[in-house]
Amino acid sequence: MATTSTRRRFLQFVGVGTAGLAGCASFEFDDDETPRNDLSTLIATWRGRDPSDAVTLQWLEDADDHDGVSVELAAGDGSSADARSGVDPFGDSELLRHRAEITDLEPDTSYRIAVDGDETDLSVHTAPDEVDDSLSFAEGGDIGTDDVVPRLHEQAASRDPLFGLVGGDLAYADGYDVEKWVTFLEHWHEHMRSGDRLVPLVAAIGDHELRDREYYGTPEDAPYFYSLFDNVQEDRAYWALDIGDELSILLLDSNHTAEVAGTQTEWFERALAERSDREHLLAAYHVPAFPSAKDLDDEERGSIREHWVPLLEAYDVDVAFEHDDHTYKRTHRLLDGEPDEDGVLYLGDGAWGREAREPYTPAERPCLAVSESALHVIDVELSADGSRRFEAVGPDGEVVDRLEESGTGSQHRFGGEVALERSDVGLVPKTIR
Ligand SMILES: [Fe+2]
Numbered sequence: 001m002a003t004t005s006t007r008r009r010f011l012q013f014v015g016v017g018t019a020g021l022a023g024c025a026s027f028e029f030d031d032d033e034t035p036r037n038d039l040s041t042l043i044a045t046w047r048g049r050d051p052s053d054a055v056t057l058q059w060l061e062d063a064d065d066h067d068g069v070s071v072e073l074a075a076g077d078g079s080s081a082d083a084r085s086g087v088d089p090f091g092d093s094e095l096l097r098h099r100a101e102i103t104d105l106e107p108d109t110s111y112r113i114a115v116d117g118d119e120t121d122l123s124v125h126t127a128p129d130e131v132d133d134s135l136s137f138a139e140g141g142d143i144g145t146d147d148v149v150p151r152l153h154e155q156a157a158s159r160d161p162l163f164g165l166v167g168g169d170l171a172y173a174d175g176y177d178v179e180k181w182v183t184f185l186e187h188w189h190e191h192m193r194s195g196d197r198l199v200p201l202v203a204a205i206g207d208h209e210l211r212d213r214e215y216y217g218t219p220e221d222a223p224y225f226y227s228l229f230d231n232v233q234e235d236r237a238y239w240a241l242d243i244g245d246e247l248s249i250l251l252l253d254s255n256h257t258a259e260v261a262g263t264q265t266e267w268f269e270r271a272l273a274e275r276s277d278r279e280h281l282l283a284a285y286h287v288p289a290f291p292s293a294k295d296l297d298d299e300e301r302g303s304i305r306e307h308w309v310p311l312l313e314a315y316d317v318d319v320a321f322e323h324d325d326h327t328y329k330r331t332h333r334l335l336d337g338e339p340d341e342d343g344v345l346y347l348g349d350g351a352w353g354r355e356a357r358e359p360y361t362p363a364e365r366p367c368l369a370v371s372e373s374a375l376h377v378i379d380v381e382l383s384a385d386g387s388r389r390f391e392a393v394g395p396d397g398e399v400v401d402r403l404e405e406s407g408t409g410s411q412h413r414f415g416g417e418v419a420l421e422r423s424d425v426g427l428v429p430k431t432i433r
Pocket of ligand 1: 325
């Protein structure tokens, strides 16, 4: 029986919840207890296929042979689908990455997972092919491997999100620290779980995926990210997640391995134009156009405002999720840099585990409606009638901020009367800047 509850001997070597041990870049097992498959890093991911009929299961192994194993998904009605895992080096580490692409699934259906003939206690659930009521997902960025991360994951998972969207800076490994990736995957595997269901990870790229640079690199500069989160649509880290005809999220690469200007922006405009009828049209990328803690005027932030903000506004994008600053922020809806109810809402700013910074106040930076030094993950709920609810939640379940928007009553395509309800904030200690 393959189980994820067994903490294998290798955990002593990779230092779960710590920075890891220098020089121990691989799993190690006792000779007499080598398991067939260790699934403690197993995660479900969506990587650009239709999530209503496909899922990618991936995990890391320390083994010499590159033979794949069978992965079978079985639904309650007796139907099943399977695939053999492909095995490749995990970046340039000594670990191997198993990847099973399972397709031809039914929409909105739960499947139990078996690996190499052994049934696990885990399941996955496909996306609906039509959002006829409501849908929720968890959103945030800048996670890392600190001890607080499991608590934030558990807060997110307790709301039963269909998937988790991470807007860059996942393991905070800077393209080198494979132990951090192991810990990151173990945290997601163990704690981003709703009951026995693995919550699929949908990832955008951030600067801490790259080695020796933050910007203007190539996929080779982000070997671990691309080992797990390359997508089937483009050869760079931008692609479209479509759920039914109601929701699209365009994931973008903010100058890390694809330049904002040029090919990516041309793709972005085409992708927006093809999805102009969506009830909910969203974007997610790492570096904010309207940062809450860092400088407004550096080159990278300026390029987002120059190339993407005009498209977000022209195509009436409802929300742009931004990250990197390690705060909680909610802007006013902005049009041409000014508050306007028909404008774009920017939500972020990436503190799903990394120590929260002190943000500028709304008085200091008037594009901001709310800014807090607060670890959080955002529970996003979208409804078929166009209404939306965003609730930023801290590691102890405290509500950092809540925004509800109705689906009717405004010039804005989907917006409408904006009802703000804020809880008391107070939360985590304000720490570093
Ligand atoms: Fe970052």
